[in-house]
Amino acid sequence: MAARRRRTAPRTAGRTRAPARARTAARKAVRRAASGPTLRAFQQAIEATYGARDRRRGLEATFMWLAEEVGELSRALRGRDRDNLEEEFADVLAWLATLASLARVDLAEASAKYARGCPRCHASPCACRHRAP
Secondary structure (H helix, E strand, O other), X not given: OXXXXXXXXXXXXXXXXXXHHHHHXXXXXXXXXXXXXXXXHHHHHHHHHHHXXXXXXXXXXXXXXXXXXXXXXXXXXXXXOHHHHHHHHHHHHHHHHHHHHHOOOOXXXXXXXXXXXXXXXXXXXXXXXXXXX
């Protein structure tokens, strides 16, 4: 029976490959980054980009901008332009993040209310009985 050679990672330019665990963690990080930032990271990015201007504008005027963007989203929902729809969702999310920052609300913490399903019945999907509109 021939002796088995120990399998080693190939060398590239004098470097060895990272261990499998590290490669897996790196792939997961890339997938997370590719799918978009976390809610907290998004809110922080919006604040870093627009925070000074938003503070000068104030809470009430910023809320009015959010309301205008929701109106534009409403019009986009009635249309067939997918790119416009994505743009309007992004705008509403950005203005919501801005408003939350001005009100000193961390959206990631606020979203925890729904992390385990319906906040009323605690089921997912919701099992609450609602009256028909």
